[in-house]
Amino acid sequence: xxxxxxxxxxxxxxxxxxxxxxxxxxxxxxxxxxxxxxxxxxxxxxxxxxxxxxxxxxxxxxxxxxxxxxxxxxxxxxxxxxxxxxxxxxxxxxxxxxxxxxxxxxxxxxxxxxxxxxxxxxxxxxxxxxxxxxxxxxxxxxxxxxxxxxxxxxxxxxxxxxxxxxxxxxxxxxxxxxxxxxxxxxxxxxxxxxxxxxxxxxxxxxxxxxxxxxxxxxxxxxxxxxxxxxxxxxxxxxxxxxxxxxxxxxxxxxxxxxxxxxxxxxxxxxxxxxxxxxxxxxxxxxxxxxxxxxxxxxxxxxxxxxxxxxxxxxxxxxxxxxxxxxxxxxxxxxxxxxxxxxxxxxxxxxxxxxxxxxxxxxxxxxxxxxxxxxxxxxxxxxxxxxxxxxxxxxxxxxxxxxxxxxxxxxxxxxxxxxxxxxxxxxxxxxxxxxxxxxxxxxxxxxxxxxxxxxxxxxxxxxxxxxxxxxxxxxxxxxxxxxxxxxxxxxxxxxxxxxxxxxxxxxxxxxxxxxxxxxxxxxxxxxxxxxxxxxxxxxxxxxxxxxxxxxxxxxxxxxxxxxxxxxxxxxxxxxxxxxxxxxxxxxxxxxxxxxxxxxxxxxxxxxxxxxxxxxxxxxxxxxxxxxxxx
Amino acid sequence: xxxxxxxxxxxxxxxxxxxxxxxxxxxxxxxxxxxxxxxxxxxxxxxxxxxxxxxxxxxxxxxxxxxxxxxxxxxxxxxxxxxxxxxxxxxxxxxxxxxxxxxxxxxxxxxxxxxxxxxxxxxxxxxxxxxxxxxxxxxxxxxxxxxxxxxxxxxxxxxxxxxxxxxxxxxxxxxxxxxxxxxxxxxxxxxxxxxxxxxxxxxxxxxxxxxxxxxxxxxxxxxxxxxxxxxxxxxxxxxxxxxxxxxxxxxxxxxxxxxxxxxxxxxxxxxxxxxxxxxxxxxxxxxxxxxxxxxxxxxxxxxxxxxxx
Numbered sequence: 001x002x003x004x005x006x007x008x009x010x011x012x013x014x015x016x017x018x019x020x021x022x023x024x025x026x027x028x029x030x031x032x033x034x035x036x037x038x039x040x041x042x043x044x045x046x047x048x049x050x051x052x053x054x055x056x057x058x059x060x061x062x063x064x065x066x067x068x069x070x071x072x073x074x075x076x077x078x079x080x081x082x083x084x085x086x087x088x089x090x091x092x093x094x095x096x097x098x099x100x101x102x103x104x105x106x107x108x109x110x111x112x113x114x115x116x117x118x119x120x121x122x123x124x125x126x127x128x129x130x131x132x133x134x135x136x137x138x139x140x141x142x143x144x145x146x147x148x149x150x151x152x153x154x155x156x157x158x159x160x161x162x163x164x165x166x167x168x169x170x171x172x173x174x175x176x177x178x179x180x181x182x183x184x185x186x187x188x189x190x191x192x193x194x195x196x197x198x199x200x201x202x203x204x205x206x207x208x209x210x211x212x213x214x215x216x217x218x219x220x221x222x223x224x225x226x227x228x229x230x231x232x233x234x235x236x237x238x239x240x241x242x243x244x245x246x247x248x249x250x251x252x253x254x255x256x257x258x259x260x261x262x263x264x265x266x267x268x269x270x271x272x273x274x275x276x277x278x279x280x281x282x283x284x285x286x287x288x289x290x291x292x293x294x295x296x297x298x299x300x301x302x303x304x305x306x307x308x309x310x311x312x313x314x315x316x317x318x319x320x321x322x323x324x325x326x327x328x329x330x331x332x333x334x335x336x337x338x339x340x341x342x343x344x345x346x347x348x349x350x351x352x353x354x355x356x357x358x359x360x361x362x363x364x365x366x367x368x369x370x371x372x373x374x375x376x377x378x379x380x381x382x383x384x385x386x387x388x389x390x391x392x393x394x395x396x397x398x399x400x401x402x403x404x405x406x407x408x409x410x411x412x413x414x415x416x417x418x419x420x421x422x423x424x425x426x427x428x429x430x431x432x433x434x435x436x437x438x439x440x441x442x443x444x445x446x447x448x449x450x451x452x453x454x455x456x457x458x459x460x461x462x463x464x465x466x467x468x469x470x471x472x473x474x475x476x477x478x479x480x481x482x483x484x485x486x487x488x489x490x491x492x493x494x495x496x497x498x499x500x501x502x503x504x505x506x507x508x509x510x511x512x513x514x515x516x517x518x519x520x521x522x523x524x525x526x527x528x529x530x531x532x533x534x535x536x537x538x539x540x541x542x543x544x545x546x547x548x549x550x551x552x553x554x555x556x557x558x559x560x561x562x563x564x565x566x567x568x569x570x571x572x573x574x575x576x577x578x579x580x581x582x583x584x585x586x587x588x589x590x591x592x593x594x595x596x597x598x599x600x601x602x603x604x605x606x607x608x609x610x611x612x613x614x615x616x617x618x619x620x621x622x623x624x625x626x627x628x629x
Numbered sequence: 630x631x632x633x634x635x636x637x638x639x640x641x642x643x644x645x646x647x648x649x650x651x652x653x654x655x656x657x658x659x660x661x662x663x664x665x666x667x668x669x670x671x672x673x674x675x676x677x678x679x680x681x682x683x684x685x686x687x688x689x690x691x692x693x694x695x696x697x698x699x700x701x702x703x704x705x706x707x708x709x710x711x712x713x714x715x716x717x718x719x720x721x722x723x724x725x726x727x728x729x730x731x732x733x734x735x736x737x738x739x740x741x742x743x744x745x746x747x748x749x750x751x752x753x754x755x756x757x758x759x760x761x762x763x764x765x766x767x768x769x770x771x772x773x774x775x776x777x778x779x780x781x782x783x784x785x786x787x788x789x790x791x792x793x794x795x796x797x798x799x800x801x802x803x804x805x806x807x808x809x810x811x812x813x814x815x816x817x818x819x820x821x822x823x824x825x826x827x828x829x830x831x832x833x834x835x836x837x838x839x840x841x842x843x844x845x846x847x848x849x850x851x852x853x854x855x856x857x858x859x860x861x862x863x864x865x866x867x868x869x870x871x872x873x874x875x876x877x878x879x880x881x882x883x884x885x886x887x888x889x890x891x892x893x894x895x896x897x898x899x900x901x902x903x904x905x906x907x908x909x910x911x912x913x914x915x916x917x918x919x920x921x922x923x924x925x926x927x928x929x930x931x932x933x934x935x936x937x938x
Binding site: 417420421422442443445446447449450451453454455458459460461462463472473476477519522523526 | 828834852
């Protein structure tokens with residue numbers, strides 16, 4: 001039954017020339033997935049890495065036959081073991097393949113479990129649905145698998161409903177569900193994106209263990225190379241709908257060939273290497289929308305190596321040892337190429353990162369601040385108290401970048417809202433330059449402290465043009481007249497690197513990175529001293545994140561700003577912050593200079609956080625070994 | 630797969646040179662226009678409304694008869710298709726007034742009352758809804774209580790009582806109908822305001838130093854507009870029917886002003902002998918309300934595909 005291919009490998013899944021044609025509402029046809037080919041051996045794990053819009057999820061949906069009605073797939077070959085998936089009727093696919101030979105794990109554990117059925121019913125149903133197992137056997141299997149994926153008290157969990165489980169447990173249940181019928185292949189689409197850092201690492205390690213133990217092949221789809229590198233042995237990098245590079249994990253990450261892969265790896269801040277004072281490499285521009293049809297290299301617009309040959313037809317995949325890449329250039333030429341030469345390599349002005357804060361009064365400080373939320377059901381219901389921030393004292397000194405790290409629910413966003421005056425503390429005082437912030441009027445506060453929020457899609461009013469949004473603070477404060485405001489808006493736009501052609505654009509017409517630039521520009525319009533950034537880049541693609549982080553550092557140096565950054569991303573913290581405070585369940589458990597925290601963490605929770613980080617490139621970018629910490 | 634990749638390439642490469650470029654996204658406005666033009670219900674509804682509005686505005690000027698001029702000698706003249714003359718194409722009523730002229734003036738009344746009553750309702754409903762949704766807590770509880778009370782009231786009965794107490798006139802009818810039709814606005818704008826309240830652009834407006842009133846006016850209200858427009862058209866249909874009902878019952882528009890409901894009521898006595906007296910205003914009412922409802926449903930489909938901008 002097994003069919004060893006030319007390499008002598010035992011091929012499980014063979015995909016050749018997979019293309020998806022998607023009909024847009026306006027009638028045009030685009031191809032979000034173009035000519036994707038790969039082979040997956042039994043028991044092998046492939047990581048498919050790409051930024052949003054690169055077509056990675058669409059490719060997996062096409063494999064599973066789950067495409068929306070407006071999309072159609074075509075392929076030269078689509079074979080699972082001996083079965084030809086391309087010609088298999090949908091009904092037969094659903095009965096014989098989906099859930100049985102291919103298991104699927106989705107991104108959102110909140111929504112991929114049905115809230116009205118118990119965990120037990122949903123697990124056993126996958127086996128009993130087609131009558132190939134009795135209810136008793138299915139239950140036994142469910143118990144065994146829940147135990148195996150590390151769900152405590154599986155007997156109790158079987159009777160529980162999805163809302164009674166945490167996100168991490170739900171994702172474990174999803175994994176157990178995918179394993180119920182002992183599939184040969186598991187496709188996991190961003191299985192850890194919705195989870196906290198420590199849980200994320202646990203889930204990926206679990207997937208790696210299960211693969212070793214059960215010999216199940218896996219395709220892990222993610223935007224996060226570092227995360228994927230924990231659990232796969234081959235990587236494929238996707239860009240603009242096509243694979244641009246694939247090969248063994250260590251080869252691709254250690255010696256990437258395609259310029260995009262090289263750039264992408266340089267873009268990601270490293271959690272495990274100290275900040276060297278240099279800038280992150282960034283890839284100019286943003287991920288393109290799906291192409292109708294491509295007669296040139298998809299990356300040519302953003303590629304520093306692009307030349308005429310790149311615009312004469314899309315390059316073919318070229319093999320180089322175990323690696324394959326899609327570029328017109330030879331591997332030798334690509335190996336000697338260095339991104340650092342192409343981005344302006346001027347180091348970010350390094351404002352004494354490790355230095356202890358000066359001894360003057362902090363510009364913004366929390367004095368044993370607590371914040372409690374009271375919820376009650378109905379008018380007379382019993383009050384339920386939740387302490388989001390618990391007796392926190394913290395000072396922010398002029399000119400520094402202070403980062404607060406913590407997982408979701410640790411109270412860091414509440415802290416940011418208190419600093420912005422959006423939330424009054426239950427007890428304690430927030431001080432601005434020594435005076436209580438509550439005594440400062442809204443207007444005065446706004447001139448000193450401005451926010452940058454996480455989600456560039458919700459932080460801009462969709463009905464207001466870019467110029468309106470940036471100029472709004474000036475209008476509210478009655479600064480200048482129409483003409484001077486227009487000049488100021490142009491000035492700030494130039495400051496954050498926004499092209500003037502966006503002046504009259506609506507947020508809906510812009511990419512995530514451009515929107516985040518607008519949000520930063522709006523925050524800068526009043527020339528504040530302090531920016532409170534709540535997860536400023538976590539909603540952005542890696543290459544765009546690097547652009548925004550570099551922008552924030554440049555602005556800090558140029559305008560002498562003070563940043564209060566809140567994030568869950570330890571790599572971003574190490575790149576940006578001069579001081580770090582680690583937050584857990586409303587309390588600050590450890591604080592200190594960045595390098596000190598990263599090299600010699602004292603608190604157990606901090607150590608756990610750091611242990612969950614993996615750096616795809618290990619300690620240095622040339623070693624090429626994947627070294628999880 | 631009927632199309633091979635090569636066939637597809639060939640077909641597309643015959644287009645202009647730029648087909649391989651990333652497709653520029655259409656602006657929201659262009660997308661909206663495309664969706665609107667391809668929506669049949671919306672187009673039919675819009676056509677009906679447009680025709681009736683034009684008829685209501687210009688019709689009375691074109692018809693040679695005055696809607697109020699009585700001609701007792703020529704009373705109850707049948708319409709053309711029932712053996713009448715082209716002088717009065719829709720016949721005359723029981724005091725000899727030209728029925729076509731009266732129907733056209735009636736359209737004015739229906740449209741005016743419907744439009745302004747829906748405006749009154751929207752101001753009350755959206756105002757309360759925004760406050761309830763944005764402030765939440767006690768404000769929300771009080772407003773929700775008001776809503777419960779409003780939903781428990783027998784509307785036509787109350788409208789009759791109110792008009793009867795205040796005295797019938799068009800303004801009173803508009804006011805009473807508007808005051809009784811705001812629950813739908815409230816429910817929708819309340820939930821939308823609750824959602825918008827949590828969005829970061831509201832937080833950032835607060836951080837800028839905007840006052841609460843300015844946030845409600847500049848950030849929340851504009852983002853309700855598509856929902857409110859949809860409800861507005863649907864409520865306008867309801868208001869037109871309510872006006873007809875009140876007028877039919879004698880507590881709405883008063884004779885001699887020709888409201889369609891009143892005309893149906895007046896024609897009712899001789900319904901079996903001069904059926905056009907009730908059927909014609911009935912058809913007018915049907916066409917108008919159907920047009921408004923088709924338009925409203927179409928707008929809902931077009932403005933909120935999947936609820937996203």
